[in-house]
Amino acid sequence: MRTDLKKPLMDGLTIGMGYVPVAVAFGITAKPVMSFFDAVLMSFMVYGGASQFLALQMMSTSGAIAIVFAVFILNSRHFVMSFKVNYDLKHESFLKRLFLSSYVTDEGFAVTANSTPEQRHFSSYAVTFLTAYLFWVTFSAIGYLAGEWMSEGWVAASGIALYALFIALLIPAARIHYRFGIIAMAGMIIHYIMGQLSFVPSGIAIVLAILIAAALGSILERAEVSR
Amino acid sequence: MTLLVVAMFAVTIITRILPAFIIDVFPLPEWLVTYLNYIPYAALGVLIFPGILDALENPLHGLLGGAFAMLLALFRVPLFFIVLGTIVFVYLIT
Numbered sequence: 001m002r003t004d005l006k007k008p009l010m011d012g013l014t015i016g017m018g019y020v021p022v023a024v025a026f027g028i029t030a031k032p033v034m035s036f037f038d039a040v041l042m043s044f045m046v047y048g049g050a051s052q053f054l055a056l057q058m059m060s061t062s063g064a065i066a067i068v069f070a071v072f073i074l075n076s077r078h079f080v081m082s083f084k085v086n087y088d089l090k091h092e093s094f095l096k097r098l099f100l101s102s103y104v105t106d107e108g109f110a111v112t113a114n115s116t117p118e119q120r121h122f123s124s125y126a127v128t129f130l131t132a133y134l135f136w137v138t139f140s141a142i143g144y145l146a147g148e149w150m151s152e153g154w155v156a157a158s159g160i161a162l163y164a165l166f167i168a169l170l171i172p173a174a175r176i177h178y179r180f181g182i183i184a185m186a187g188m189i190i191h192y193i194m195g196q197l198s199f200v201p202s203g204i205a206i207v208l209a210i211l212i213a214a215a216l217g218s219i220l221e222r223a224e225v226s227r
Numbered sequence: 228m229t230l231l232v233v234a235m236f237a238v239t240i241i242t243r244i245l246p247a248f249i250i251d252v253f254p255l256p257e258w259l260v261t262y263l264n265y266i267p268y269a270a271l272g273v274l275i276f277p278g279i280l281d282a283l284e285n286p287l288h289g290l291l292g293g294a295f296a297m298l299l300a301l302f303r304v305p306l307f308f309i310v311l312g313t314i315v316f317v318y319l320i321t
Contacts, residue, residue, distance in 0.1 A: 071238055
C-alpha cells in the first residue's frame with residue numbers, strides 16, 4: 001500500500017464507523033416500508049443519510065413529488081460542498097472530478113476540506129470517499145437483514161459518532177486561526193435561529209446558515225486586512 | 228417505489244456534479260475563493276448544532292459526548308480514536 005494513501009484510508013474508515021449506526025438504523029426503519037432491493041438501491045444511488053430518513057418519514061403522509069422536492073432541498077447543500085471539492089482539485093481532469101463529485105457527502109467534504117495542497121489529488125479523495133460509501137451501502141443492507149440482532153445500546157451510543165467527527169475536525173482548524181472557530185459558532189447560532197422559524201424548510205435553513213456564516217468569515221478577514 | 232428512488236437519485240446527483248461543470252467554464256474571482264475557504268468551517272458549525280441535541284435520546288448526553296470529543300481533540304488524539312472514544316464514553320454514561 002502506498003503510504004500516502006494511509007491517511008485517506010483512515011479518514012474513510014473513520015467516516016465509515018460513523019455511518020454504521022446511521023446506515024443500520026436506516027435499514028431497520030426501511031424494512032416495514034419497502035423491499036430489500038429498494039432500500040439498498042436508495043443507499044446505493046441517493047447516498048444521503050438525512051434525505052433517506054426524510055423520504056421514509058414522508059412516505060406515509062406525502063406524495064412522490066413532495067418527497068422528491070424535499071430531498072432536493074435537503075441535498076442542495078452538497079452543491080456548496082462539491083464546489084469547494086472541485087476547486088481544491090481543479091488541477092485534476094474533468095472526468096475524475098465528476099466521479100468524485102458524485103460521492104460528496106457532509107462527512108467526506110469535511111474530512112478533505114482541511115487537506116494540505118500535497119494531499120489534494122484524485123486517489124486520496126477517491127480512497128476516502130469510496131471507503132465511506134462502501135460502509136454506507138453495506139451496513140444499510142446489514143441493518144435491513146439483521147438489524148434486530150444488533151445491540152440496541154451500542155447502536156444508540158453510536159448516534160454521537162458523526163458529531164464527534166465534526167467536532168474533531170473543527171478543533172484543529174480553530175487552533176490554526178480563531179476566526180475559523182468564530183465562523184463555526186456563527187453557523188451554529190444562525191442555524192439554530194433559522195430552525196426556530198417554522199416557515200423555513202430545514203434543508204434551506206442548512207444551506208442559508210452555511211452561506212451566511214461563511215460570508216461573515218470573508219467580511220471579518222477583509223476588515224482585519226484593511227486595518 | 229423503485230421509480231421514486233431513481234427520482235431522488237436524479238435530484239441529488241445534480242446538486243453534487245453541477246460544480247464539476249461550472250468550475251471549468253469561468254475562472255473564480257478572488258473574493259469567491261476567499262469565501263470558499265470559509266465554507267468548511269461554517270458547514271461544520273451548522274452540522275454540529277443544533278443537531279447534536281437530537282443525536283441521543285437525552286440532549287444533555289449529546290452535549291456531554293460533544294464536550295468529550297472536544298477534550299480528546301484538544302489533546303490531539305487522532306481522528307479515528309476521537310470518534311471511537313466518544314462512542315465508548317457515551318455508551319458508558321447512558
